[in-house]
Amino acid sequence: MKRIAYATIFLKPEGQTLSPLEIEQNREWVKHLIQRMGLEQKQVHEAPMGFDLEVDVNSPAFSLLLEAIRARPDLAPRYISIWRYYTPSELEAAPLLIWRLTNQAIEDDYYDLHKDGYQGGPQASHRRxxxxxxxxxxVRDLMVNARKMGKRDLSLTYSFEIILSPRLAHWLQEAKFTGFTLRPVWHYTRPHEGEPPLYQLVVTHTLPPMASPPTQFEEVKxxxxxxxxxxxxxxxxxxxxxxxxxETDVYYTPEVLENAQDFNRTAELFGDLPNGHPLVLISQRVYRFLREHKVKGWEVVPVYEVRKGE
Ligand SMILES: [Zn+2]
Incomplete structure (x- = not known):
């Protein structure tokens, strides 16, 4: 696993006005820092406010960055995020994989967005x-602007419902994967006419709660x-x-992992009230299948097995 930190070093403190000379001096200081860190060109992006940096957390450059932030808190990043990148063998060794869709092309249910649905009116797709x-x-099939799907096989709605192209829906059924069912998704001007233009992947198999600890949570509501x-x-x-x-890792006991299906939803809902949604965890079989069929618009993160007493 690689851990890459993303951080912006600023040229002036938030909300303060500096003279052009002072800003220029800060720019020189940051450039000198970048030189000492030995960053490559692709790791540095100069923006009007400062410099966006990508730094490997396990490199000496990262220690220099932390020292620099301590030395010049006025220019410190306001947000440092670390992203994890897994090797193919790490992903292939995982007992289950968190399935993250990277497209959010489809707006929510048309009537929820444009009519009285969101307020919980009679047309709403969900009871709230x-x-x-x-x-x-x-309480009913989703109705969306199906054209927003374009040629994609896979997309989320803004509310994290998983939408499939008819061909992907067909493939998943043909492969006899377990733990899911399909629900028609209609174009909002032609509900319930002919073949559905899209499908909703409804994950029906819910896992028992994660092993916690070691899984850690925050902002519980x-x-x-x-x-x-x-x-x-x-x-x-x-x-x-x-x-x-x-983000930190997800753990399950061996008993839970043994009883997993191809598609699984977590017992826990993630996000804020009222928009929490389960994570979807897929088997190695589904992972291989999606790669073999060159389905795009997703990534995976491993989950880990914990033994009792650990
Ligand atoms: Zn409530």
Missing amino acids: CPACRAELEQ HCAECGTTTRYLKHTHYWGEIRYYE
């Missing part, structure tokens, strides 16, 4: 909690009215005073 607005149950709980995987960390963001 009257107190927190969380979606409790889908709960609605007493409907019992919905949402959370985030822990992603806030500190080096001394310096705060950074990095």
Whole structure:
């Protein structure tokens, strides 16, 4: 696994006015830092506000960056995020993979967006909690502007519903994958006419809760009215005073992993109330299948097995 930090070094403190000379001096200081860090050109992007840097966390350059932030807190990044990049063998060794769709091309249900649906009116696609607005149950097929899908095989709606092209829906059924069902998705001007132009992937198999610890969460929210709980995987960390963001790992017990299906949804909902949604975890079979069929618009993150007592 590679851990790459993304951070912007600024040329002036937030909300302050500096003279052109002072800004120029800061620019020279940052350029000197970049030179000392030995960064390649592709790791540095000069922007009007400062310099965007990409730094390998396991490189000496990263220690220099932390030192520099301590030395010049006035120019410090306001947000440091670390992204993890996995090798093919790490992904192939995982007992299950978190499936992350990278397209969010489809707007939500047309009537939820444009009519009275979002307020929970009679046309709404979901029954919602009257107190927190969380979606409790889908009560009809989604109706979207199907043209927004273009030639994609896979997309999320803005509410994280998974939308499939008819050919991908057909492939998944033909491969006899377990843990899911398909629901028609209609173009909003022609509901229930002929063959559906798209399908919704409804993951039906829900895993037991994650093993926690070692899985860590933060920002847990709960609605007493409907019992919905949402959370985030822990992603806030500190080096001394310096705060950074990095998602942490998901763990399951061996018993849970043995009983997983090809498609699985987590018991936990992630995000904020009322928009929490489960993660979708796929088997190695589905992972290979998607690669072999050259389906685009997704990435995966491994989950890990934990033994009792660890
Ligand atoms: Zn509620």
